[in-house]
Amino acid sequence: xxxxxxxxxxxxxxxxxxxxxxxxxxxxxxxxxxxxxxxxxxxxxxxxxxxxxxxxxxxxxxxxxxxxxxxxxxxxxxxxxxxxxxxxxxxxxxxxxxxxxxxxxxxxxxxxxxxxxxxxxxxxxxxxxxxxxxxxxxxxxxxxxxxxxxxxxxxxxxxxxxxxxxxxxxxxxxxxxxxxxxxxxxxxxxxxxxxxxxxxxxxxxxxxxxxxxxxxxxxxxxxxxxxxxxxxxxxxxxxxxxx
Numbered sequence: 001x002x003x004x005x006x007x008x009x010x011x012x013x014x015x016x017x018x019x020x021x022x023x024x025x026x027x028x029x030x031x032x033x034x035x036x037x038x039x040x041x042x043x044x045x046x047x048x049x050x051x052x053x054x055x056x057x058x059x060x061x062x063x064x065x066x067x068x069x070x071x072x073x074x075x076x077x078x079x080x081x082x083x084x085x086x087x088x089x090x091x092x093x094x095x096x097x098x099x100x101x102x103x104x105x106x107x108x109x110x111x112x113x114x115x116x117x118x119x120x121x122x123x124x125x126x127x128x129x130x131x132x133x134x135x136x137x138x139x140x141x142x143x144x145x146x147x148x149x150x151x152x153x154x155x156x157x158x159x160x161x162x163x164x165x166x167x168x169x170x171x172x173x174x175x176x177x178x179x180x181x182x183x184x185x186x187x188x189x190x191x192x193x194x195x196x197x198x199x200x201x202x203x204x205x206x207x208x209x210x211x212x213x214x215x216x217x218x219x220x221x222x223x224x225x226x227x228x229x230x231x232x233x234x235x236x237x238x239x240x241x242x243x
Contacts (some may be wrong), residue, residue, distance in 0.1 A: 050169025094194025145216030
């Protein structure tokens with residue numbers, strides 16, 4: 001598959017992830033009796049990723065996350081020359097999804113993206129549970145590292161064929177269940193960027209953190225998994241070995 005088509009798939013996939021995951025938080029989580037809450041938001045993120053794994057996995061590998069792209073490159077599963085094009089497509093998809101979500105959310109009287117946070121990621125005073133920057137950094141590194149580790153294991157050629165999307169989607173659900181109170185869960189710089197610019201305040205100021213830290217975690221996860229399989233030659237694959 002040529003690079004242009006793979007980039008388009010990454011754009012559409014990231015759009016769906018941000019619209020589905022962040023949309024569930026902005027539009028469906030806040031109702032006192034009927035809202036879906038943290039568990040519902042976690043499931044929404046997992047479902048968006050699971051559906052895209054099967055929709056575009058055979059086209060682009062369904063990274064839809066710069067930390068995943070960097071982690072797979074570090075793990076020897078993705079060519080370095082395609083990292084930047086993938087990340088550009090992912091960020092554009094996230095921003096377009098943020099714009100669509102902003103248009104929908106602003107149709108309600110009293111909508112306030114700054115005061116409400118607009119599903120943005122934050123630490124310190126902007127952490128849902130008031131967690132420090134150090135706690136947020138540890139959480140994002142560990143969660144992103146394990147996410148890449150799971151992706152590489154589930155998509156390895158020795159893994160059962162056809163089930164990778166389920167494992168990866170459930171992994172993202174679990175990550176959100178653990179870390180929403182800490183950072184509102186990023187593990188994905190494109191997801192953070194897609195809503196931060198429409199929040200327009202503190203989320204933009206803290207956005208650097210949700211680029212640097214998840215990418216560090218992704219690279220660590222990729223390197224650890226690569227080390228475990230160091231007795232076998234690395235097999236670069238433009239799809240990230242996704243089945």
